[in-house]
Amino acid sequence: MDKKGQITLFIILGMVILVVAGLLFYFKDILFGKELVATQEELLVETPLEMQPIRLFVDECITEVANPAVYTLALQGGYLYPIPEYSLITENTIIAYYYDEGEITAPTLDEIKQQLELYIIDALPVCVDNFSSFEGKTIEQGEITVETKILKDKLLFRIKYPLTLIEDISKIKTEDFIISVPVRLEYVYGISQEIINKIKEDPDHIDMAYLADFDAEVTVLPYDESNIVYSIIDEESSIEDVPLVFMFAAKIFPNSPPTLEFIPDFVLNQGEQFSYDVDAADADGDKITYYSDSALINVDSETGIFTFTPPDVGDYLIEICAKDSYEKEDCREMKFFIQ
DSSP states (O other): OOHHHHHHHHHHHHHHHHHHHHHHHHHHHHHHHHHHHHHHHHHHHHSOGGGHHHHHHHHHHHHHHHHHHHHHHHHTTSOSSSOOSSEEEOSSOEEEEEEETTEEOOOOHHHHHHHHHHHHHHHHHHHHGGGTTSTTOEEEEOOOEEEEEEOSSOEEEEEEEEEEEEETTEEEEEEEEEEEEOOOHHHHHHHHHHHHHHHHHOTTOOOHHHHTTSSSEEEEEEOSSSEEEEEEEEEEEEETTEEEEEEEEEEOOOOOOOEEOOOOOEEEOTTOOEEEEOOEEOTTOOOOEEEOSOTTEEEOTTTOEEEEOOOSSEEEEEEEEEEOTTSOEEEEEEEEEEO
């Protein structure tokens, strides 16, 4: 086979490998979800009779740990612990900043999953309490691991919790536990990301019409002059008729308008051209544009230098303005006495 034929063969083989890998990854996701749902119904039946009360107890503990964890995580913007250093601390909760003075600071979905997994690993042994309610039973415990899958309409947790019930000379083992939490976390998180990108485009404007278009209720609460709290309330994500509330905060320092410097009154001669350089400063460093609605003066929009040729004797009041890129402006009336 010549070199050209070998290269072509390698390219084809490479493409086949990529396609197969992609299909395996895709079907792994689907099968993982289906497997969890099917196994959740079958695990109890497959468990030896002596171990079933222990399994039911652990299942109940997992539910008691996971459900509040998901709701608390949502209220705190995707965190359980540690809470980010730069968070909005209110009287009732701590809310993570997703936008902080021009920077998007939201966690990724993988980071949110890790928060849930770490919490379940830490909290489940506390709930189980060393199986103290099973007096007279010897139950050995292994290391807990948690794998989380975020699906379209639910969270699925696969928990490996090796347990061994020792009775006389027999050892009865079980380790696989499954729980499903019916919340649309991925969808709600996606809404938060769209809102944050919208904020970054225009921090000084809240588009309520835009927020109303989502398939979940979005509320906006100005916490103080610089902080805004967004709440996404999803009625489709509900446990015991309690909807999921996902909150995050945005820290936005209000944009300051430019400030025109002092402009004196002018005494001019009729028909003589006059020019003056108007200056302004912007605390935010925004670009400043100068303008006037009066047809009597010509203003250079970039420099602020204007020219004026008084047509008649008399007094004139002419307004000149400086505005920034956010349309914030400062305007002054200039007084001209023409002789």
